[in-house]
Amino acid sequence: MKLKLPVMGALMVLSIEVQLLCLSSFGWSLDLALATLIAFTAFVNLHELTALTLLSMWLLNWQPAVGPELLAFGLIPLIAFVARKSSPWNIWASTGAFILCGVPIMYLAAGVPLRIMREPQFILNAVGSAAAGLILLWLLYEIVGYTEERRLFAR
Amino acid sequence: MAERGLLGILIIILAVLLFAQPDLAWPVRSIFGWNAETTDVSRLREENIALRAESAVLHDRLGRIPSEFQSEKTASVFVSYPFNFKNQLLVSAGRNEDVREGDTVFLPDPSSSTKRGIFIGRVESVQEKTSVVQTVFDSRFQLGVRIGEEGIESLMTGGSRPKLTLIPKTAEIRPGDVVIAAAAQLPYGLAIGEVKEIALATGGLLQEATVRFPYDITQVHTVLLAR
Numbered sequence: 037m038k039l040k041l042p043v044m045g046a047l048m049v050l051s052i053e054v055q056l057l058c059l060s061s062f063g064w065s066l067d068l069a070l071a072t073l074i075a076f077t078a079f080v081n082l083h084e085l086t087a088l089t090l091l092s093m094w095l096l097n098w099q100p101a102v103g104p105e106l107l108a109f110g111l112i113p114l115i116a117f118v119a120r121k122s123s124p125w126n127i128w129a130s131t132g133a134f135i136l137c138g139v140p141i142m143y144l145a146a147g148v149p150l151r152i153m154r155e156p157q158f159i160l161n162a163v164g165s166a167a168a169g170l171i172l173l174w175l176l177y178e179i180v181g182y183t184e185e186r187r188l189f190a191r
Numbered sequence: 192m193a194e195r196g197l198l199g200i201l202i203i204i205l206a207v208l209l210f211a212q213p214d215l216a217w218p219v220r221s222i223f224g225w226n227a228e229t230t231d232v233s234r235l236r237e238e239n240i241a242l243r244a245e246s247a248v249l250h251d252r253l254g255r256i257p258s259e260f261q262s263e264k265t266a267s268v269f270v271s272y273p274f275n276f277k278n279q280l281l282v283s284a285g286r287n288e289d290v291r292e293g294d295t296v297f298l299p300d301p302s303s304s305t306k307r308g309i310f311i312g313r314v315e316s317v318q319e320k321t322s323v324v325q326t327v328f329d330s331r332f333q334l335g336v337r338i339g340e341e342g343i344e345s346l347m348t349g350g351s352r353p354k355l356t357l358i359p360k361t362a363e364i365r366p367g368d369v370v371i372a373a374a375a376q377l378p379y380g381l382a383i384g385e386v387k388e389i390a391l392a393t394g395g396l397l398q399e400a401t402v403r404f405p406y407d408i409t410q411v412h413t414v415l416l417a418r
Contacts, residue, residue: 041198052273055273056220056273059271059274059275059409060271060409061409063328063351063352063408063409064275064351065275067274067275069273083195083198083199083202084198086202087198087201087202087205090202090205090206090209091205093209094205094208094209094213094216095216095219095220096273096274097209097213097216098217098269098270098271098273098279098281099213099281099318099321099323100213100214100318100320100321101213101318102209102213105274142274143274143275143276146274146276146277147277147331148277148330148331149330149331152276152330152350157351158276161275
């Protein structure tokens with residue numbers, strides 16, 4: 037699919053917009069941008085993932101220098117991409133697990149206190165983001181038609 | 192092969208933009224409607240903020256406006272923090288304008304003689320031309336405060352819904368009571384907001400309350416930094 041990268045770039049921008057609009061409207065949002073990037077790891081190669089990650093980091097950056105949470109935000113999908121290759125789980129389980137682990141890691145890098153991570157709102161955020169990532173994974177499979185590893189339902 | 196080459200160029204361009212020109216993304220965010228530039232509606236809203244702050248009688252009730260600050264400067268808000276649990280604003284004044292970490296940040300209030308409106312946070316870090324402000328909506332934010340005319344002590348903890356905690360069960364606080372800063376690092380008596388809802392804390396030995404703020408932090412375009 038030649039339009040794969042533009043479609044994924046547009047989806048990335050859309051997820052960032054929804055995240056920021058939710059934050060400004062409700063003061064809270066699922067971590068859709070991170071969930072989207074992790075879901076993308078099933079469909080893109082390393083170069084495409086790097087480009088999409090840099091695009092989202094550039095759009096999300098809010099400081100003159102790249103902060104630790106943004107570095108974590110960029111590294112987590114890349115680590116997920118590498119880890120997926122040796123993961124014993126199928127794509128559904130590994131995507132959900134990477135998002136569930138990635139969200140607290142990003143906030144730990146951001147310096148968010150540990151007490152916050154025990155609060156229902158944080159748990160809801162991580163679980164909700166994982167659910168959003170899985171929905172996106174299903175949508176992408178419908179659009180792209182295959183995954184990089186061709187084992188959506190295997191293992 | 193050509194596709195790979197184009198992708199490589201795209202990666203290099205994005206890396207340069209991210210690390211060398213991050214400020215180019217801030218207008219892009221406003222194009223998409225994030226932190227949109229001031230419109231008539233938002234200007235009216237800002238005026239309304241000042242009027243609501245005034246009508247909350249926060250200034251009058253206090254009568255304890257802090258002593259004069261050494262320096263004051265107005266700054267525009269560029270962008271805000273894009274994730275949960277932290278609430279930061281990037282503002283257009285930095286080391287070049289003599290901004291320092293810990294400076295107090297207010298909403299400007301043109302109708303007030305001091306030009307200072309409600310306290311919204313503190314400067315967390317300073318760069319050459321910009322500063323990062325930690326607002327009261329940041330989950331790491333904590334501040335000693337006093338409530339109402341009786342000056343009941345409490346600890347305000349930040350978050351998407353900041354809370355007044357550690358209020359004695361016997362303390363009589365009411366919705367509408369003014370909340371003022373009472374921390375050593377800030378001038379005494381800065382207006383923060385007013386009590387919204389009161390409830391018993393877990394365990395039933397203390398009270399907690401939510402805070403009503405006379406502004407919407409996502410609609411703040413200009414702030415006043417003072418020391």
